[in-house]
Amino acid sequence: MKILIIEDNRKLGQFVRKGLEEQAYAALLVESLAAAREAYHADEFDVVILDLSLPDGDGLEFLKELRTGDSAASVIILSARGNVEDRISGLNLGADDYLSKPFSFAELLARVRSLTRRHERNRKSVLDHGGVRMDLVTREVTCGGTKIELTQREYALLEYLLQNAGRVVTRTQISEAIWDCHFDMETNLIDVYIRKLRAKLKSDGDESSPIRTARGVGYSLG
Amino acid sequence: MRTTLSIRLIGFYATVATLTVFLTLWIGSSLIWSQMIETADLILQNESEEVALLLSDVDQPASAEAVRFAVEDHTQLDASVFYFQIDSEAGAPLFRSENLGGDSLPDSEDGERSYDGVLRFRLSAQKTPGGMPVRVGQYEIGPFHCRLGTSLDTQLDARNQVRKLALASIPAVFALSLLVGFALSRVMLEPLRAIQKTAQRISGSNLRERIDIPGSSDEISRLAGLLNDTFDRLEKAFEQVRQFAGDCSHELKTPLTVIRLQTEKVLASEALPPEERLALEEALGELGRLEMVIQRLLVLAQAEAEALPLACRKLSTAEYLRQFSEDAEILADEGGKRFRLLENDDAQASFDPSWLRQVLFNLLSNAIKYSPPGGEIRLRSKVIGDTWRVEIEDEGKGVAEEDLESMFERFNKVGGGKGGQPGTGLGLAVCRGIVELHGGSIRAVARTPEQGFRVAWSLPLAA
Numbered sequence: 001m002k003i004l005i006i007e008d009n010r011k012l013g014q015f016v017r018k019g020l021e022e023q024a025y026a027a028l029l030v031e032s033l034a035a036a037r038e039a040y041h042a043d044e045f046d047v048v049i050l051d052l053s054l055p056d057g058d059g060l061e062f063l064k065e066l067r068t069g070d071s072a073a074s075v076i077i078l079s080a081r082g083n084v085e086d087r088i089s090g091l092n093l094g095a096d097d098y099l100s101k102p103f104s105f106a107e108l109l110a111r112v113r114s115l116t117r118r119h120e121r122n123r124k125s126v127l128d129h130g131g132v133r134m135d136l137v138t139r140e141v142t143c144g145g146t147k148i149e150l151t152q153r154e155y156a157l158l159e160y161l162l163q164n165a166g167r168v169v170t171r172t173q174i175s176e177a178i179w180d181c182h183f184d185m186e187t188n189l190i191d192v193y194i195r196k197l198r199a200k201l202k203s204d205g206d207e208s209s210p211i212r213t214a215r216g217v218g219y220s221l222g
Numbered sequence: 223m224r225t226t227l228s229i230r231l232i233g234f235y236a237t238v239a240t241l242t243v244f245l246t247l248w249i250g251s252s253l254i255w256s257q258m259i260e261t262a263d264l265i266l267q268n269e270s271e272e273v274a275l276l277l278s279d280v281d282q283p284a285s286a287e288a289v290r291f292a293v294e295d296h297t298q299l300d301a302s303v304f305y306f307q308i309d310s311e312a313g314a315p316l317f318r319s320e321n322l323g324g325d326s327l328p329d330s331e332d333g334e335r336s337y338d339g340v341l342r343f344r345l346s347a348q349k350t351p352g353g354m355p356v357r358v359g360q361y362e363i364g365p366f367h368c369r370l371g372t373s374l375d376t377q378l379d380a381r382n383q384v385r386k387l388a389l390a391s392i393p394a395v396f397a398l399s400l401l402v403g404f405a406l407s408r409v410m411l412e413p414l415r416a417i418q419k420t421a422q423r424i425s426g427s428n429l430r431e432r433i434d435i436p437g438s439s440d441e442i443s444r445l446a447g448l449l450n451d452t453f454d455r456l457e458k459a460f461e462q463v464r465q466f467a468g469d470c471s472h473e474l475k476t477p478l479t480v481i482r483l484q485t486e487k488v489l490a491s492e493a494l495p496p497e498e499r500l501a502l503e504e505a506l507g508e509l510g511r512l513e514m515v516i517q518r519l520l521v522l523a524q525a526e527a528e529a530l531p532l533a534c535r536k537l538s539t540a541e542y543l544r545q546f547s548e549d550a551e552i553l554a555d556e557g558g559k560r561f562r563l564l565e566n567d568d569a570q571a572s573f574d575p576s577w578l579r580q581v582l583f584n585l586l587s588n589a590i591k592y593s594p595p596g597g598e599i600r601l602r603s604k605v606i607g608d609t610w611r612v613e614i615e616d617e618g619k620g621v622a623e624e625d626l627e628s629m630f631e632r633f634n635k636v637g638g639g640k641g642g643q644p645g646t647g648l649g650l651a652v653c654r655g656i657v658e659l660h661g662g663s664i665r666a667v668a669r670t671p672e673q674g675f676r677v678a679w680s681l682p683l684a685a
Contacts (some may be wrong), residue, residue, distance in 0.1 A: 009476045013291040015483045080475040102479035102513050104486055153548055179549075180576045186514070187587055187651075189549055192556045 001116060003043040005028045006036045006062065008054050016049065019105050020112070033057045037065070047115055049108075050095075052079040052086065052093040060093060061076035067094035070188050074115040076108075106217040110170045130210040132201060134158065143201045143210075150200065153178065157193050160209065161221040170218035190222065194219055228407040235403035240396045247388030251381050258377040259357060266359035269304055272296065273370070276362040277308075281479065281662035282365060289316045289366075305356065305371035320629040327369040339372050421449060429457040464525040474516055482509055511646065518648040522632070525655030530573040532659060539610055542575060543603050546582050550601070557590045560598045567605040570574050571683045573660055581653045584615045585677050586647065592618035592675065606681045615669060615676035626666045630654045650677075657681065 003025050013029045020027040028043075030036045033056045040048075040156035048066065052059040063075055070101045077090045080101040097111050127134040133142045141148050141158065150158065156178050161169065172188050175181045178190075198209045212220050276292045296317040297306045306319035307327045311554055320323070355378050356371040419431045427513040432453060433446040488494065489502050524530040545561045554561035589599045604611045621629065628634055633647040657664040662681035668675050 008478070011480045012476055012483070013486075016479060019487075058613050088533070101475035102482050102509075106486070147289055151548060152545070169320070179579065181579060181583075187583055188556070189553055189583075192552050196552070 001025050001047075002043070002045045003047045003049060004034070004036065004039060004050045004073075005029045006031075006054065006059065007049070007051040008032065011053075016105070016108065019109070023109060027114070031055075033062055038063055040066075042069075044056060047112055047114075048073050048075045050075055051079050051196070052077060052081060052090075060090060063093050063095055076111055076115065078103075078108075080133055088150070104217075105215070106168075107170045110168050110173065110218065113167050114164060114169070114173070124201045125197070126160040127159065128163075131222070132158070132162065132210055134162055144194055148200050149196075153193060154200070158189075158197060161219065165221045168214040168218050174218065226403075228411055231407040231410065232400060232403035235406060236396055236399040239399035239402070240392055243395045244388050244392055247384060247391065251384035251388070253596075254384070255377070255381045258374070258381075262374060262377075263358040263359065263373050265303075266357065266372055269300070269322070269370050269372075270359060270361040270368065273306070273308075274361070276370075277366055283317065284310070284365070286316045291474070293317060303372060305369075305373075307369040307371075309369075310368040311365045311367060316502055318364070326570060330357040336360060336411055356445045364431040384444055411623065413446070416440075417446055417449065424453055429453065429460055458566050460527055460529065461521060463529060466514070466523070470516070470520065475513075478513060478516075485509070487679065515646045515648065518646055518652050520631075521652055522655050524560060524649065525659045526653070528659065529579075530655075534572045534574050534660075536570050536572045537575060538568055539571050539605070540566045542578075543601065543612075546579065549599065550582075550586050550599075554590055554599055555587065557593075558595050559590050559593045561586075562598060562603070563601050563603075565594070565602040565604055567603055569683055571610050571681060573681060577656045578660070579658050581679070582612075582614075584649045588677075589614055589618070589675075591618040592616055594618065605683070610683055611678060611680045611682045616675055618675045620668055620673055620675045621666065623668050626668060629666055630664070653679075 002023075003020055005013055005016055005027055007016065007029065008031045010031065012032065017027045017029045024037045028039055028045075030039050031054075033054050046176055050063060051061065059077065059079075063077070066073065066075065074096040075094065076097045076099055077087075077095045078099050078101065079090070087100075090098050096115055099108060099111060125136050131144045134140075136159070139155065141150055141155070157174065160174065160177050164197075174190050194211060194213075198211050201210055210221055212222075214220060243497060271295060273296070276296055277289070280292050281286050293306065297304070301319060301321045304319070305327055306320050307315075307322065308317040309315050317324075318326070355374045357374055358369055358371045360367045361370065376594070401595075417433050426433050432450045435443050435446045435450070451489060468638045485502055485506050489499065489506070492531065494502075521530065543563065543566055548563070550561045550563075586599070593599060593616045599614065599616050602611075602615075604613075630650045630653075632651045633648070654664050657679045660681050662679055664677065666681035667676045
């Protein structure tokens with residue numbers, strides 16, 4: 001698993017590189033577009049973490065080159081601009097994810113992990129994990145064999161957790177996916193929904209919940 | 223503005239054109255008339271010289287017989303053009319040409335003097351009811367007192383025809399010049415219309431466009447040039463705001479990320495003494511607040527410069543608020559308050575659902591924050607004409623009348639954040655920025671005499 005980090009702020013770049021290396025990823029840091037092109041031609045990478053404001057140009061240029069060059073690498077845009085316009089144009093150009101600065105490392109890690117598994121996700125019509133089963137066609141949800149009723153939001157949230165089963169999804173990821181909010185909603189809405197979901201998924205006499213909390217980061221199913 | 227200008231132009235043009243045509247015909251007819259009178263005088267003069275020649279042979283004192291003998295042949299020959307009257311020096315009539323039919327040519331004193339020096343001459347045999355218009359010349363030839371007259375009937379007819387034509391032409395010329403004026407004003411105002419269209423198209427997201435300046439250096443090109451200069455300055459200022467927002471975000475957000483990453487890293491170590499952990503966690507909390515302030519300032523700057531791109535979609539207002547209500551009920555419930563959606567009119571509105579949700583959540587969390595325990599938060603959505611009006615009210619302490627307006631300013635401290643976390647003081651400012659960017663308005667209302675506070679925003683349905 002090789003990651004190319006393109007970030008002109010050396011401190012930030014090194015921090016991200018070290019953090020990823022501690023998580024057993026192989027990471028290379030470059031600080032300009034020119035160095036990025038060179039590194040990319042010399043080696044193959046699975047994930048590219050791309051800052052947009054670089055000393056020798058716009059990171060989106062490099063993204064364009066990657067996508068026209070038929071590269072299979074996943075791209076996470078890292079941007080201080082953080083406006084919706086940039087996000088949309090980045091995603092339209094073929095970026096897989098977009099993370100606004102400032103971010104926490106857990107957020108970045110969760111997104112890198114999501115990317116590395118995104119390719120494995122197949123389009124199943126039934127999601128099944130840890131006793132929770134969701135039929136995407138009939139919209140029927142069962143937990144431990146018992147049918148449970150969910151509101152629209154609860155259903156969407158559980159579906160998102162099931163699709164990312166086995167890894168942490170951050171609150172920001174959830175609010176982007178379910179509420180289409182790209183900024184902090186400034187509410188504990190997600191935690192409340194998780195609590196409701198947990199209550200509904202709780203099977204009789206079993207105190208443990210299939211939804212786990214990753215403290216300060218987000219949640220994971222299973 | 224454009225309509226009145228072209229109407230003014232057309233009216234002006236038509237009036238001037240009509241007056242010009244009328245006056246030209248009228249003055250022309252008068253000029254021709256005076257020319258005719260002069261010609262008549264000239265031929266009368268000539269004729270008088272011929273008569274003088276004939277009378278020079280008559281012996282003195284002359285008898286009527288002798289005079290008739292001298293001039294009769296000649297007068298009969300010229301009867302179609304001239305009338306002749308010859309009197310003696312004392313005024314006794316000596317000769318009248320036959321075509322006078324017994325009448326006399328009028329005298330310049332006693333004759334019925336009409337316009338332009340024409341003496342009207344009543345002849346019973348003549349067809350003209352008002353009498354035959356004649357030009358009379360008086361000549362003293364030796365001892366004879368001669369008057370010669372020539373008919374001006376056809377000339378007067380011609381002049382009157384022209385004058386009638388001038389009068390009759392007024393409506394026709396007016397109508398025609400209205401048409402011409404209309405066409406002319408369209409042609410003249412076309413560049414102005416083009417300028418107007420372009421200027422309307424030029425907005426925050428489209429500041430690069432300019433008005434085409436035609437090659438000639440007339441007033442309109444100069445106006446277009448002036449407008450283009452203004453747009454240049456506008457674009458520059460706009461670019462600066464964008465640039466500032468970009469710089470600000472980059473210069474602040476990247477170091478903030480470094481601080482956050484480092485703090486998190488330290489916090490992750492097991493060996494941290496509890497006090498230091500607490501201090502770092504507090505620092506992290508403040509960092510989060512700072513990040514939010516920056517984010518909101520950026521949104522505000524962009525919204526005010528109309529540089530915040532909206533992804534507007536046409537959506538059902540009722541469906542949108544039903545979805546929001548599900549979240550709102552849960553949040554209110556969590557805070558020990560109640561939420562009710564009291565009215566929910568349905569209409570199709572065009573708006574950015576993500577940004578508007580930001581507004582709704584912001585207003586809701588304020589309402590939850592300031593409501594007393596168990597208090598009710600009410601949402602009403604009304605469609606009035608082509609406006610979508612949404613009101614959120616709570617049963618909190620409310621806000622003093624004089625503070626209502628300043629609540630929407632940056633870093634306002636109204637309300638004070640009693641209990642709970644301090645806000646950024648930017649939430650309502652951002653709400654206003656977003657609503658106004660949608661072409662709507664937002665304001666706060668004090669609910670007197672009841673307690674509480676209400677915020678209402680209105681959006682045009684077809685944004």
